[in-house]
Amino acid sequence: MYVSDFEDRPCKINPPDIKELRFDGAYYRIDEYKNLLAYFFYDNCIQRRLGADSNHYNRFSIAQSIQKIIDDFNAAAKKNDQYFGDGGYSVTSSQINLQSIWYLPQFAWATFTYKGTIINDSTIVFTEYRLPKEKVYRNDSTYYHFVKTNKPDSLKGNRWKDKKWYWR
Numbered sequence: 254m255y256v257s258d259f260e261d262r263p264c265k266i267n268p269p270d271i272k273e274l275r276f277d278g279a280y281y282r283i284d285e286y287k288n289l290l291a292y293f294f295y296d297n298c299i300q301r302r303l304g305a306d307s308n309h310y311n312r313f314s315i316a317q318s319i320q321k322i323i324d325d326f327n328a329a330a331k332k333n334d335q336y337f338g339d340g341g342y343s344v345t346s347s348q349i350n351l352q353s354i355w356y357l358p359q360f361a362w363a364t365f366t367y368k369g370t371i372i373n374d375s376t377i378v379f380t381e382y383r384l385p386k387e388k389v390y391r392n393d394s395t396y397y398h399f400v401k402t403n404k405p406d407s408l409k410g411n412r413w414k415d416k417k418w419y420w421r
Contacts, residue, residue, distance in 0.1 A: 273371045274344060279319055279404065280377050280397035283312060291319055292351070292377075292397060294342060295407040300351055302338040303405075316402040323405050337405065340365075347371045355384070363387065375399040 274294055281291035287307040294300050303322055310318035326337070340353030351367040369379035376398055382391040 273347065273374045274349070274377075275374050275399055276404075278316075278399055278401040280399050281315055281319070282395060282397045284395075287312075289315070289318065290397075293404045293407075295404070297407060298341050298343075299407045300340055300342045300353075301405060301407065302340075302353060304338075316400050319400070319402045323403055326405055344371070349377060351379075357387065 276294055276296055279291040279293050281289060284290055289303075289305045289307075289310045289312075291303050292300055293303075303319070305318070305322060309322070338353045338355060340351060342349060342351045344350075347370050349369050349371055353365050354362055355365045357363050363384060366381075366383040367379045368381040368383075369377055371377050376396060379395050379397070380392060382389065382393075384390075
């Protein structure tokens with residue numbers, strides 16, 4: 254990974270800009286394949302993403318399902334970096350940009366960018382998805398809804414936390 258791989262640098266926030274973004278839980282959605290996808294936001298500009306297939310969560314008990322995944326993560330002795338996708342975010346007014354580093358097949362890494370709008374403190378809609386290395390550019394709307402839950406530690410198992418080229 255090189256600095257030039259990033260479209261934007263994370264951690265561009267101004268405290269008045271984040272009044273609608275909540276840090277005391279997760280923003281989640283259930284996708285068309287019935288997978289649970291959730292984002293955790295931290296005030297240190299880190300975001301973490303988790304995913305679980307329909308066999309590993311209860312759709313009627315999202316907060317408890319997320320807690321079970323976090324408990325498994327906390328109990329993991331090694332390979333705990335496989336639980337979450339990590340990256341950063343920036344907020345300007347009601348606009349939010351996420352950037353994550355994703356593993357691609359054939360031993361490659363790439364940056365993935367989501368752009369969207371914070372509708373209110375319980376809803377974020379992402380409308381743009383970019384994975385330039387794979388030539389993926391999509392524009393559609395996916396809504397994430399807030400659920401109050403515990404969060405994983407933002408740095409435990411975060412493989413990018415010590416990379417000076419990623420953080421300002």
